[in-house]
Amino acid sequence: MTPQSRIRSLINRLARIDAAGGWSGSLNPAQYAALDYLARANRHSRAPSHVAEFLGTTRGTMSQTLKALARKGFVQEEPKTGDQRSISYALTAEGMALAEVPSVIGTALSGLEDRVTAALETALTDILRAALDARDGRAFGLCKTCRFHDAGPVHGYCTLLDLPLQHGDRDLICVEHKAPSDDAT
Template sequence: MKPSVFILERVAALLQQLLRDDAARHGLLPVHLQVLGYLAQANRYSDIPIAVASYLGVTRGTVSQTLAVLERKGLISRSSDDRHGRRVHLQLTAAGEEVLAGSWPQRLDRLLAASGADLDELASQLRAVLGSLQRLNDRQAFGQCRECAHFLAENGSQRCGLTGEMLAVEQTIRICREWSDPRADRPALQAPTRSP
């Protein structure tokens, strides 16, 4: 095993431990905290149950049960979409935001900032690894709206080139399920081929 694979495995294990500890502190399961974290970042195209399932790589049934628990606990609320019939949007409540305040992502952010590492370079390298893993596992990519191939900035306004809809600035810094890598033509890390 290459040292980088070992390091990534250890990082993943320690992040999972942080997630489990934070969830237990609030009487939740890790998947509950993952859903809250996702919804805190999702834009209006992505704050729907099917996007939650896709992002977490779980079934719709699991997401449905998870959302029901979070709603009963008062951590999320649902609202109807006026333009798309039965579509339901999910939002964090004040209690849901409070659960996330000071949770492991914020602590990790502070740790990385204090490390002195080049965080832009680290993010670029991790993004390449993530993209390769998503392709290897046939997973949908999610990314920040304004870093998407569909994002259009024109005359001081922003628009989604896929839907044609205008975007509020606060939506452009959130993650989107319709995200497409603008660098898709760049060579990606390849999965090793197996000898017969």
């Protein structure tokens, strides 16, 4: 087995262990993954299509997953400003509390030395970027690392959407993210 095969196997095993943690309580792994995404996504990146794209599933499947989370009281539908036909989802207090429960993988990662954590984050980011490039996927990066982020105003400003950022937005996932090194499109 090559080192690449072993690493792929380790990543898959970790993903399955993490997903299995989603079975705790009243959520299945797909619902837990959607809840986790919504907890980390900015207000412009919470449409069912965004969650589906991030998690690599269909819009229909994700729509049903989000509706189940709404029935359980973990998320609520919100009409998008300016387009009443479009909706996005926000976590309720119960959903946020559940999303903040540490996972087994998160707990294991917290035990690593800082230098190991930094190296692992860099390596996994590079792997993810290469995999996304190979299938023309979106990065869904943090606002503060985006070429359209202007740190000047109080909480920052998105020059793509021409909107001021709210407190905490710079540390959230954005569907429109473009790394400064990405080619302009």
